[in-house]
Amino acid sequence: MTKIHNFSAGPCILPQEVFQKSAxxxxxxxxxxxxxxxxxxxSKDFVAVMDEARAIIKRLMNLGDDYExxxxxxxxxxQFAMxxxxxxxxxxxxxxxxDTGTWAAGAIKEAKKLGKVDVVGSSKEENYSFIPKDFKIGSEYDYFHCTSNNTIYGTEMKTFPKVDTLLVCDMSSDIFxxxxxxxxFDLIYAGAQKNMGPAGTTLVVVKKEILxxxxxxxxxxxxxxxxxxxESMYNTPPVFxxxxxLLTLQHLENNGGIAAAEKNNIAKAELIYNEIDRNPLFATYCKVEDRSLMNACFKLTDESKKEEFDAAWKAAGINGLNGHRSLGGYxxxxxxxxxxxSVQVLVDVIKNLK
Amino acid sequence: MTKIHNFSAGPCILPQEVFQKSAxxxxxxxxxxxxxxxxxxxSKDFVAVMDEARAIIKRLMNLGDDYExxxxxxxxxxQFAMxxxxxxxxxxxxxxxxDTGTWAAGAIKEAKKLGKVDVVGSSKEENYSFIPKDFKIGSEYDYFHCTSNNTIYGTEMKTFPKVDTLLVCDMSSDIFxxxxxxxxFDLIYAGAQKNMGPAGTTLVVVKKEILxxxxxxxxxxxxxxxxxxxESMYNTPPVFxxxxxLLTLQHLENNGGIAAAEKNNIAKAELIYNEIDRNPLFATYCKVEDRSLMNACFKLTDESKKEEFDAAWKAAGINGLNGHRSLGGYxxxxxxxxxxxSVQVLVDVIKNLK
Structure with missing residues (x-):
């Protein structure tokens, strides 16, 4: 059987060790x-799991007791409502x-049900192809909310603004x-199903004093x-x-932590973006400076090559490469x-398309 | 290793086949x-899982297309808030x-945040030792809410009242x-972690026309x-x-369905309640007619036997027999x-206490 290269957007590939140990x-x-x-x-054994999962997050984030x-x-x-x-x-x-994409827009929609929302920056009119940066947030706001990475559009915030209010971030798709x-940040949240584990739980890290x-x-x-x-057990938690x-985060911690993950992620992103930039048959959608390390969205410049390209990556054992229906492409x-x-396998397929 | 007899209140024992197949x-x-x-x-494969899980519920409940x-x-x-x-x-x-127990009281608390709640029957003053039955619900109410089984107090509704409004039931601990x-019923909900699967998902069955x-x-x-x-995928569902x-419900359907489960559950309940009623060293807490098939709550009539009894059931490989802290006992x-x-092993331990 050909090895599968899983580029799924989430739920997504996790360390093999997580599959083994959880099974x-x-x-x-x-x-x-x-x-x-x-x-x-x-039970004592599961309380220990919950305690350690909460503790490892603080270690990885280097946060103190002012956060929970x-x-x-x-x-x-x-979380959009919470x-x-x-x-x-x-x-x-x-x-x-x-407003930097589908999920940011979803967060805005829920907040509007409870009060006034000012959209201080938006790339919606340009199909979410960049990260808006030119705005100031004053203390008249209860908080400022942003989405660090936009899975569907392949954009990512490289820095975060200094604001005169609480800074809240949805880091679902690029945390760690x-x-x-x-x-x-004053509040960070993230659905687990990218870098943190399987679907079914959501991380919240919050500065206690803001509540x-x-x-x-x-x-x-x-x-x-x-x-x-x-202590995160108000009712029965999603135990599995x-x-x-926890297994996913232990694997991260035992393999050099976030710094090592970042190094790998930069190497993977450079490998694919360099090839796409060099290759006249392919193009990306978004502003170069806002390109995501996590989700490289790209398209063929010549649609007549689609059938051939699709057959080639499938034959190479690549899974989950189709773009989201909002954007198309890959x-x-x-x-x-x-x-x-896995990225090298994909780059080879891209290179071989003539 | 002694075989473990898992009397845990939930998350609880599931069919061994579910452990094997999910691993x-x-x-x-x-x-x-x-x-x-x-x-x-x-993915096609997971959409099929969700579709079949939703379909099997309707088959088991014998409900038509007016329910979702x-x-x-x-x-x-x-759900207390939803x-x-x-x-x-x-x-x-x-x-x-x-108000028939801790969870019913929790549901009442959340409803009060949104409007007026009349508690039309309560056993709170008698430590939730019976199911209140003497009330009438008119059409002036938007709905009537009840809890079919009270895990902590060991009581269960044997029948459900006819009401002139919507009938809503929390069946978390005795569904199926x-x-x-x-x-x-117009709306049924249940946390999965008793008869329906592991912790991490919640069933809702609702008559569409009431929404x-x-x-x-x-x-x-x-x-x-x-x-x-x-179609139950507004956002990423708890896939696992x-x-x-689904595996748990397939096991139920393939082993005689709810009728067969009921027969087994009655046999198990009779076995333990008959022994407790016969045995002067033990007593139950609640009204006999309201005793739960799922959770038999009982106590020693002579507390001096506690150490001996606890040692005996632990030695027999019994797990999870301690009562909830609200009630104590077993x-x-x-x-x-x-x-x-497993019930026979427990009954033998009870019988052997002198």
Whole structure:
């Protein structure tokens, strides 16, 4: 069987070790004779998993006790509502957002249900082909919200603005892919299913002092303070997803941490972007300076080559290369666990197209 | 190694086949060479999983096309908020609830954030030791909400009231354990982690015609209509939990369905309750007619025997027998996958205490 090169946009490839160890835990967790799926979430062994998963996040992010880490459910999409419920003031609340893609627009839509939203920067009119940078955020806003990486359009924020209010970031699709000063953020969230684990859990990292000020009667499950008080076990957590996320983060920590991952990710991105830039048969969609390390979106310059190219990458064992329906073309998602070797296989296929 | 008899209250024992097959799928899903954890939720293979999981629920419940089935996230606790968001009218909304335990009280708390709640029956003052039955629900209420089984207190509704409004039921802890006319309900929800699969997904079964009438601007992730429109994939679903739930339900369907499960559950419950009733060293907490098939809560009549009894059941390989901290004593949770043999082992330990 040909080796599969999985460029899936998410859920996506994870370290092979995560598959092995999580499958073993389903058959026998920690040598207990019980499956990970049948143990109480209040058991000593699972509480240890949750505690370590929360602790490893803080180590990787180099954050102190002023931050709390939560493993929740509902994906980034539920965060789109939780952020304004917790941070946007009930009386004359107002937040600033940038609109950099489908998910940013989704976050804006939910915030508008609870208060006033100013879109201070948008690339929507140019099909989300760049990251808007020319704006200032004053203290009149309850918070500023941005999306660090736009999977569908292949753009990524290289730096984050200095703002005179709270800085909130959806890092679902590039968390732990590059070295960042995480202490510049007041709230970070991320669906796990890219660099953090399988689908089914969502990371929230929040500075404690910002909570409890919205004046809203928040539904309990949407209330960060309540989840913090219950140490991320307000109700039954998604046990399997949290365990597999812990395995994913342990693998990251044991293999050089974020700095090593960044080095690999830059090498993979350079390999593919250099080839696309050199090759007249291919082009990218977005502004060069805003290109994502995680998702290289590109297209054929000559559509008549489509059938041949599609057959070639499929024959090479490449999976998940079709672009999102919003943009078309191709998308090579190169999350942490994707080996350089897979990108080389794709680049070879690209090179061989004549 | 002694065989483990897992009486855990949830997450709980599932069919051994579910552990085997889900572990295999993590290593190689459907012979694709890819892990279940790394495939797109939009892939043909996973869409088929979601479709079949939704279809099998309708078959097991014998429901027609006027109902929709959703696999969501957030547990029953998120449903405590979603129910009133979707069903309680914005202007002068009012709902009726029974208070039969910790989870019912949690549901009441969330509904009160959105409108008026009348608690039409409560056993709170008698430590939730019975199911209140003496009430009438008129059409002045937007809906009536009840909890079919109370895991912590070991009580269960044997029948459901006829009401002149919508009938909503939290069936988290006894769904698919007994034959019920599911068509009497307008909305049923259940956290998966008892009879339906591992923790991490939540079932919602809803009659379509009741939706879209609350007049509220519902957060998208809390809006049943939106989840229905997106065929339970509004955002990335909890892939692993949905797949393991499908395996659990296939096992149920292939082994005689709900009727066969009910027969086993009655046999298990009779075995333990008969012994407790006969044995002067033990007593149950609740009214005999309201005893749960799923969770037998009991205590020693002579506390001086505690050390001896605890040592004996642990030596017999029994796991998860301690009662919830709210009640103390012991709780034998006997979900569908628990074999009669395990109950027999427990009954033998009980009998042997002198």
């Amino acid at each position: 073993e835990a389903i058959l026998d967790f920690n040598g207990s004779g019980l499956s990970l799926l049948e143990i109480s979430h209040r 880490v939560l493993y929740l459910q509902g994906g980034a999409s539920l 952020v304004p419920f917790n941070l946007m003031k009930l009386e004359s609340g107002k937040a600033a957002y940038t 892919s590059r070295v960042i000063d995480f202490s510049q 409890g000020k919205s004046g809203r009667d928040i539904p309990s499950m949407l209330d960060y303070s309540l989840h913090i008080a219950k 997803a949290v365990y597999a996320s 998308r090579a998602s190169m999350y942490n666990a994707l080996p350089l070797e | 295999e799928a993590i290593l190689d899903f459907n012979g694709s060479g890819l892990s279940l954890l790394e495939i797109s939720h939009r 089935v959703l696999y969501l996230q957030g547990g029953a606790s998120l 129910v009133p968001f979707n069903l309680m009218k914005l202007e002068s909304g009012k709902a009726a609830y029974t 354990s007994r034959v019920i006319d599911f068509s009497q 879209g009438k609350s007049g509220r601007d519902i957060p998208s992730m809390l809006d049943y209509s939106l989840h229905i429109a997106k 939990a949905v797949y393991a739930s 709780r034998a949770s006997m979900y569908n996958a628990l074999p009669l043999e």
